[in-house]
Every structure is written in structure tokens, then in C-alpha cells.
Amino acid sequence: MTPFTERVIAIIQGIPEGAVMTYGQIAALAGNHRAARQVVRILHSSSRAYALPWHRVVNARGEIALREDAARNEQASYLEAEGVAVDGRGRIDLEKYLFTPDDSFG
């Protein structure tokens, strides 16, 4: 486990219920703003092992990024269960739901 990966995992574990973060935002916070795709890889391979709230991660446009319908529906229903509104095309309003860790430190 590299430091970058550890930071990504810690950041994802810190996303609160009812909020989302983007791949690029997580990568930037972990120290490399260009490593968004690595965040994808980590989610893909480590979500289960680390019990990550994978459903709270969306792309920069506020859309569910998963390809398969079944998986998209699963993510949408997890989000809605937490109070995050998802429209028919899998879009989330980032103005409302984006979690920016800086907020916590007022």
C-alpha cells in the first residue's frame, strides 16, 4: 500500500453520509490532481476490502460514472437513501451535495 493509496482511502472514508466527492477532487487532496483515474482503480479494487462508501464518489460533472445499469441503479438508490437527490440520468447537484473537507475547519 503506497502513501498515495492510503490517503485516497482515508479521504473516501471521510466523506459524510448525504454528500459526494469527485474523483479529481479526491486525487488532488491526496496530493496529485492528475491522478483521478488512479482513484477509479482504487475504488474498483479496494471498495470491498476497506468498506469504502464508493457510492459517494461521482465524476466532475456530478454524474454517476459507472457503466452498467444495475450498478448505476444501485449507486443511485444508496445515495437517495442518504438524502442525496439523483435525477433520471444519474445526475447529482454538486452545488448542494459536494463535500469540501475545508468546510469542516471553518
Next chain:
DNA sequence: GCCATGGCTAGTA
């Protein structure tokens, strides 16, 4: 070589 991205540009209306 993979990948659940992101940012920019061309092309349409």
C-alpha cells in the same frame, strides 16, 4: 495495459 477521469475543442443550432 488498465481505467467508474477530466478538460479542451470542434461542430451544430
Next chain:
DNA sequence: GCCATGGCTAGTA
């Protein structure tokens, strides 16, 4: 729509 990106991993030697 295109394609550069980058940390990681599988597969070979």
C-alpha cells in the same frame, strides 16, 4: 468526441 494522464498490477525473465 478525443486523447493525455499516472499509479498500480499482472505477467514475463
